[in-house]
Amino acid sequence: MGLVGTVAVRDGGAALPHGFWAAVRVWLEKPQVANRRLCGAAVEAEGLVSLGEGGEESPSFADVWEGRSGGGQRERAASAGAAELGRLWREVCGQLPLGHGQLPPPLTPWAGLGRRAELRAVLRTLLPRGRPAGPPAPPTRELAVQDVYNGTVTFLPLEENSEGKYEIKKCNIYQIQLAYIKDEEWSVSIVAPFPEDWFSDGIAYPKLAWLGNELLSKLAKWSVEQKPSEFKSTLSLISVAKYSKVYQDLKEKYKEMVKVWPEVTDPEKFVYEDVAIATYLLILWEEERKEKGLTKKQSFVDLGCGNGLLVHILNNEGHSGRGIDVRRRKIWNMYGPGTHLEESTIMPGDSHLFPDTDWLIGNHSDELTPWIPVIAARSSYSCCYFVLPCCFFDFHGKYSRRQSKKTQYREYLDFIAQVGFICGFNVEEDCLRIPSTKRVSLIGKSRTYPPTEHALIDKQITQYINNRQTCAVVMCDRKVACNHKDHCDAVCKEAGSELPENETDTAGTIWMPGFQPREKVEQIRNCASLPRDFVDDVVLSVANLLLNAAPQKSCSDMHDGNMNTWNQGESLSLKEVAEHLNKDTLKRLKSEYGGLQTLLKNNHQVFEVLNGRVHIRDWRKEKLSRKTKPEVKRRLSAEAFKTRLCWFFIHHPDGCSLPSESCPYAHGTKELRQSQMIKKKKHLQ
Secondary structure, three states: OEEEEEEEEEOOOOOOOHHHHHHHHHHHHOHHHOOOOEEEEEEEEEEEEEEOHHHOOOOOOOOOOOOOOOOHHHHHHHHHHHHHHHHHHHHHHOOOOOOOOOOOOOOOOOOHHHOOEEEEEEEEEEEEOOOOOOOOOOOEEEEEEEEOOOOEEEEEEEEEOOOOOEEEOHHHOEEEEEEEEEOOEEEEEEEEOOHHHOOOOOOOOOOHHHHHHHHHHHHHHHHHHOOOOOOOOEOOOOOHHHHHHHHHHHHHHHHHHHOOOOOOOOHHHHHHHHHHHHHHHHHHHHHHHHHHOOOOOOOEEEEOOOOOHHHHHHHHOOOOEEEEEOOOOOOHHHHOOOOOEEEOOOOOEOOOOOOOOOEEEEEOOHHHOOHHHHHHHHHOOOOEEEEEOOOOEOOOOEOOOOOOOOOHHHHHHHHHHHHHHHOOEEEEEEEOOOOOOOOEEEEEEEEOOOHHHHHHHHHHHHHHHHHHHHOOOOOOOOOOOOOHHHHHHHHHHHHOOOOOHHHOOOOOOEOOOOOOOOOOOOOOOOOOOOOHHHHHHHHHHHHHHHHHHOOOOOEEEEEOOEEEEEOOOOOEEHHHHHHOOOHHHHHHHHOOOOHHHHHHHHOOOOEEEEOOEEEEOOHHHHHHHHHHOOHHHHHHHHHOOOOOEOHHHHHOOOOOOOOOOOOOOEOOHHHOOOOHHHHHHHHHO
């Protein structure tokens, strides 16, 4: 027998045993949050099975995981496969040793003392994140059997034989157990009946040590810290299995873009993020064609398309469409004639409608984000939209918070969802798998009203937009009821009441004369464009403030047996530092994104900003940490060695804390070297 691992859990909040089953549900449905080599799991069937004589199935099937997150695709698949679950259970449970489905000791036996046990079962397929080298491997399927009475869930790996029947891969059976000890003490354990035969493929089945350490610690933590998320599960509206396959295909197809990326932005982040968004849209649109019986691929317009890569991918995959942005990017020239991109300013109004377009896309579209549902609603009755909100904008400028009980992000998403409902859309929410903190998308692909009510909805939209400028709109409280439609009915009733004639018409061709599109020339406002002498004055002022705040504080170091004292000064909060700067300086810094904090972080040679406090940087500590840096970062550091003057050598009363040969900065002009980056640019020219 093999006890893989056990951990004690103290439950002072009465979370157990329900928290344990919630943790198991996470591992079943979203294994990728623990095992990063998985993309997810596709739940193919779930229901109740009975362990009676012969292991016959229960006559009734039910949803197993109460309160499970996720949506349509998985639930439909699980429901459709439930009828097959009993047959599969009869097929495999007889393969278990000791008869009647009983697992070998020390695993908890099922159906003890002749009791007819009803077990909860889930059939899932594990989806690898990457594509393995060599021929494709058969899908990894598991039958997870939950015994609530005994507090266990047993994972039975399945292999399909030449006759198309499933056999249990006994070497990789494992069971997760919850046991009550006393008072508030519980234990969570993982056991495997045949640890000596365990086979690790490094993907679906890591080593037993990983199960006993990583997985077990996460299960124990989740069991007592389960908090309801304010966001949907990732990819809840589409098939995770299909997403995994299409994403790997597109990633392989467009990976060369990383090598030729001409923009200053991070190529890996932006390329793979757009590949992921394109994957999601392609699957979403494929499902829409099946639902509506369409054969022609959907057309689209990407408003605020930026680098245009998403448009490029969608065009290449057979969807006719174009991207529009106020500013042309360098990379546009690389796409070729098959990618349709336009440099133009979009002003929400009658002149920017798209009656022949199926979908409008707003991928981090900033000031256009709240307008996209409006433009879609007024373009045509069949026009749909997809928005991925990032920066917070209202119809007329920056978004102002109106709810203190929500995070700013959640409040803004609710606002954009509300706009969609006001425009007459059934708004759905999903969470994408992209390398971004803002990854919740809102989708409007069907209407709440018949075409004959278009004029009423249009009046409602106008009234709502006008009200956003003059009064606060009460938003639904998600804790009471997350039903946007109920709230919208009240708003719509108010908006659809008798309106003054002058409020029912749009203001000419522009719907909001005060709308400010982004500037054609992008302004750099991260303190990088501030005059050098201004920055130097601020740096010197703040450094002197820290050094003089506590002159008695110093750092000591041993050099050749001698004790050298170097004044590191005091640490102060950003607020305390700001209080000592003059008003004109603060006003100038506030006009930049990030303000004082950004300026100090930009001058990382001198300062270290941690948890809102400013410190003088001690490069003796940095010297130690550089030894553990990856090779690439060490190489980049070597290229920049002695290419800038040492601020401490020039300005610090004790000089530099490092000797000249160890300091990465030049101690005087004689040590200065030409930057390797400058040499490379000259060579390229």
